[in-house]
Amino acid sequence: MKAIALTQYLPISHPDSLFDTTIERPVAAGRDLLVAIKAISVNPVDTKVRAPKDAVEKTPRVLGWDAAGIVEAVGPGVTRFKPGDRVFYAGDITRPGTNAEFHLVDERIAGRLPESIPFETAAALPLTAITAWEALFDRLRVPTPPHAMPRKSILVIGGAGGVGSIAVQLAARVAGMEVIATASRPESIAWVRELGAHHVIDHFGDMQAQLTAAGFPTVDYVLILNDTDRHFPAATSIIAPQGTICTIVENRDTLDVSPLKSKSAGLVWEFMFTRSMYGTEDMIEQGRLLEEIARLVESGQLRATGTEVMSPINAANLREAHRRLEDGHVIGKLVLKDF
Ligand SMILES: NC(=O)c1ccc[n+]([C@@H]2O[C@H](COP(=O)([O-])OP(=O)(O)OC[C@H]3O[C@@H](n4cnc5c(N)ncnc54)[C@H](OP(=O)(O)O)[C@@H]3O)[C@@H](O)[C@H]2O)c1
Structure with missing residues (x-):
């Protein structure tokens, strides 16, 4: 089968940083789906x-995690899907990637894709939607309406x-929060x-001053x-007493969490590969949440976030x-x- 791979880790300007190749088509075992990408x-x-x-x-390594395609074959332990089903998913960082004609994925982290959503629309969604959903609803435990609490506020740093692009929409349209995004x-x-941000501030400026000017001396x-x-330092001063900060990006330096103590404020991490990497008991939640995302897209509550489609899937386009x-x-x- 066709694949795009690497053997050396080179700057993207190098023609061999990602190259076209052919590799053997994998075979589905256990709970795996073989998906035609x-x-x-x-x-x-x-x-x-x-x-x-x-x-x-030693052998070409295939990268890439987001995909949409058609189930070609299933392992003997598969119960949720059959050949011919349309699926979309963000895969597992510990396994070969989706930049190939066929790909294996555990059925529990794949979502059923309705006919009304084109493959190129769906492929843009899984990794970012899982991350945004887990960050908001599993890690920050943001309440969803109807609830008795006053309207909560969230600052989304890196909103565009x-x-x-998914987090802003879920926060505003699903959780009903006051959303301040940075761009x-x-x-x-x-x-x-x-996408629904009520206020926009610049992440390269003084965020505390801009937030205060927008009427939010602190955010929940x-x-x-x-x-x-x-x-992170600005986040610790902006966060409200009893609020929570979630980050999805690894730090290079040690983070000073001490300003959080007097506020009883929390810090949580989101890593969307945790469930598949550790094979957690609730891994199937990713399949379920992808199906909820598809439902929100179909009903028009969530706007799909693909902004450009290149074709075909080859090394030149992937390098670009x-x-x-x-x-x-x-x-x-x-x-x-x-x-
Ligand atoms: N933990 C996880 O599970 C997980 C999952 C997905 C992604 N990530 C990580 O999260 C990060 C974002 O991923 P993504 O897919 O959203 O990235 P992306 O699409 O490449 O983000 C681009 C956006 O970042 C903004 N930006 C650039 N520099 C910034 C800065 N210094 N501060 C704030 N915003 C800045 C830009 O806005 P402007 O053009 O307006 O400046 C641009 O719209 C990456 O580091 C990625 O590896 C982690």
Whole structure:
């Protein structure tokens, strides 16, 4: 089968950083689905795993986690799907990736994809939607209406990126919160407003001052979706007493959590590969939440976040998508479709 792979970890400008190849088609065992890939999308995790280093792979390594496609075959333990079903999913970081014609995924982390949602629309969603959903509802435990509490507020740092584009919508439209998103350019500011942000501030400016000017001296939740080292100190001063900060981005320096003590404020992490990496008992929640995401897209409550589709799925297009993600200013999601 066709695949895009690497053996060396090279800068994306190098033609061998990702190359076209053919590899053996895998066989579904256990609870795995063999999926014929119709569309994929690219995430910063792809570029982080591909980042230059000295290691060399003996056999070509396939990256990529987001995918939408059709079930081609199922393992003997599969109960939720059959050949011919349409699925979308974000895969498992410990397994070979989706940048190939066929791919194996555990049925518990795949969602059924309705006929009304095209593959290229679906491929943009899984990784970012799982991250945003788990961050808001599993980690921050944001209440959903109807509830008796006063309207809560959330600051989404990095609102126009892949994860932010879903998080802003879920926070505003599903959780009914007052949403302050950050964006630094006219295009990204317009995008987060379209997605439902009630206020927009600049993550490169003084966020505390801008929030106060917008009428929010503190917020109930802070969701950090970019550069934790840079934003964590501001988050600890912006967070309200008894509030919670969630970050999804690894830190390089030690984080000072001491300002949280007097506020009884919390810090939680979200890593969307935790459930598949540790095979947690509730892994199937990812399959279920993807189906809820599909329902929200079908009903028009959630706007799909793919902003550009490249075709075909080949090394040249994939290198271009990685290059643009590494630049750090992608709005929404980049999708590739059809081999
Ligand atoms: N833990 C997890 O499970 C998980 C899951 C998904 C992603 N992640 C990580 O989360 C990060 C974001 O992922 P993504 O897919 O949303 O990325 P992305 O789409 O590449 O994010 C691009 C956006 O980031 C904004 N941005 C750039 N520099 C920023 C800064 N210093 N502070 C705040 N915002 C900034 C840009 O806005 P402007 O153009 O307006 O500046 C742009 O819209 C990545 O590091 C990724 O690896 C973690």
